[in-house]
Amino acid sequence: xxxxxxxxxxxxxxxxxxxxxxxxxxxxxxxxxxxxxxxxxxxxxxxxxxxxxxxxxxxxxxxxxxxxxxxxxxxxxxxxxxxxxxxxxxxxxxxxxxxxxxxxxxxxxxxxxxxxxxxxxxxxxxxxxxxxxxxxxxxxxxxxxxxxxxxxxxxxxxxxxxxxxxxxxxxxxxxxxxxxxxxxxxxxxxxxxxxxxxxxxxxxxxxxxxxxxxxxxxxxxxxxxxxxxxxxxxxxxxxxxxxxxxxxxxxxxxxxxxxxxxxxxxxxxxxxxxxxxxxxxxxxxxxxxxxxxxxxxxxxxxxxxxxxxxxxxxxxxxxxxxxxxxxxxx
Numbered sequence: 001x002x003x004x005x006x007x008x009x010x011x012x013x014x015x016x017x018x019x020x021x022x023x024x025x026x027x028x029x030x031x032x033x034x035x036x037x038x039x040x041x042x043x044x045x046x047x048x049x050x051x052x053x054x055x056x057x058x059x060x061x062x063x064x065x066x067x068x069x070x071x072x073x074x075x076x077x078x079x080x081x082x083x084x085x086x087x088x089x090x091x092x093x094x095x096x097x098x099x100x101x102x103x104x105x106x107x108x109x110x111x112x113x114x115x116x117x118x119x120x121x122x123x124x125x126x127x128x129x130x131x132x133x134x135x136x137x138x139x140x141x142x143x144x145x146x147x148x149x150x151x152x153x154x155x156x157x158x159x160x161x162x163x164x165x166x167x168x169x170x171x172x173x174x175x176x177x178x179x180x181x182x183x184x185x186x187x188x189x190x191x192x193x194x195x196x197x198x199x200x201x202x203x204x205x206x207x208x209x210x211x212x213x214x215x216x217x218x219x220x221x222x223x224x225x226x227x228x229x230x231x232x233x234x235x236x237x238x239x240x241x242x243x244x245x246x247x248x249x250x251x252x253x254x255x256x257x258x259x260x261x262x263x264x265x266x267x268x269x270x271x272x273x274x275x276x277x278x279x280x281x282x283x284x285x286x287x288x289x290x291x292x293x294x295x296x297x298x299x300x301x302x303x304x305x306x307x308x309x310x311x312x313x314x315x316x317x318x319x320x321x322x323x324x325x326x327x328x329x330x
Contacts, residue, residue, distance in 0.1 A: 003092040004079055006035045009099065009150060010130025014075075021074050026051055030067045032134060034080065034089035036146050038097060041085035050142045096150060099128050103153050106160040115167035122161030129154045155184055155191075162194045166201060174198035186218055189231050196234055200241075206319045208238050259289055266293045270302065303328075 005015040012032055013019070022028050033050045034042060048060040057063050068087060072080050081088050102125035109118035133147040134140065162177035175198040181191030192215050199208035212227070212235045219225050226232070266289075269276045278286050294304045305328050307320030 005093040043086040119164035125157035171201035
């Protein structure tokens with residue numbers, strides 16, 4: 001007899017078995033209930049309640065027996081057994097159990113300082129989690145506990161993957177996974193701390209502080225609490241840490257043929273003060289012009305601070321100013 005492999009994450013499926021072979025919806029529901037029991041016995045009364053709720057048929061135990069017979073004809077008579085405690089499904093593999101095994105493996109590898117192996121296990125877990133448990137049974141009370149369990153496991157997998165990515169020197173990957181955790185659970189402070197550390201490792205302490213500020217506001221407004229002491233300590237550490245930046249070295253003024261008028265205009269603008277914008281199409285030499293002018297101005301004793309705006313960091317409008325000051329203070 002072939003192995004019986006059952007999937008409940010993101011949809012119900014018995015691998016290598018045509019769904020039409022089970023016949024009625026009641027047969028499929030019976031199989032789902034037994035699958036989620038993971039080898040434990042399910043009493044006839046519990047099966048009747050799951051199948052018919054408050055409107056059971058006449059002689060419900062006999063109806064359950066008929067449905068079980070149909071299942072046995074598809075899966076094999078030895079796959080569903082009955083004893084005094086009820087009916088049991090003997091499956092070889094359940095994706096929900098495999099998900100838990102992978103999450104435990106990822107956390108164990110992480111604790112053993114093996115980030116590559118931890119990241120691989122976490123990635124396999126997240127790939128296995130195609131969606132919630134039995135999305136076609138959204139109101140089934142008998143599936144609610146396993147649905148919540150799967151959500152917790154996916155969150156643990158993403159956290160382990162984020163920490164593994166950070167330990168392996170991939171702060172961008174760590175930030176993505178930590179953000180996914182926070183999207184799933186906005187109050188997950190472990191994921192928040194990983195996100196903050198990932199931003200710092202990527203040279204974006206301002207982004208780390210912004211993530212903290214958003215979380216602090218959310219906790220205060222929704223729950224009326226402050227971040228945990230561990231999160232507050234990390235926030236303070238980032239605030240007090242010296243700027244880990246490399247000052248930009250200004251080269252000698254390069255020769256810019258045909259830009260004398262523009263350079264002279266920038267000198268006049270400096271004398272007048274105020275805000276001035278150098279604009280134009282991409283690739284026409286705006287940055288090179290400013291590099292040349294800044295190098296010359298620095299040589300004449302003018303203090304030049306530089307900051308760069310990130311295209312995707314619109315939530316941090318003062319980041320360029322903070323970066324410029326960080327370079328100067330460093």
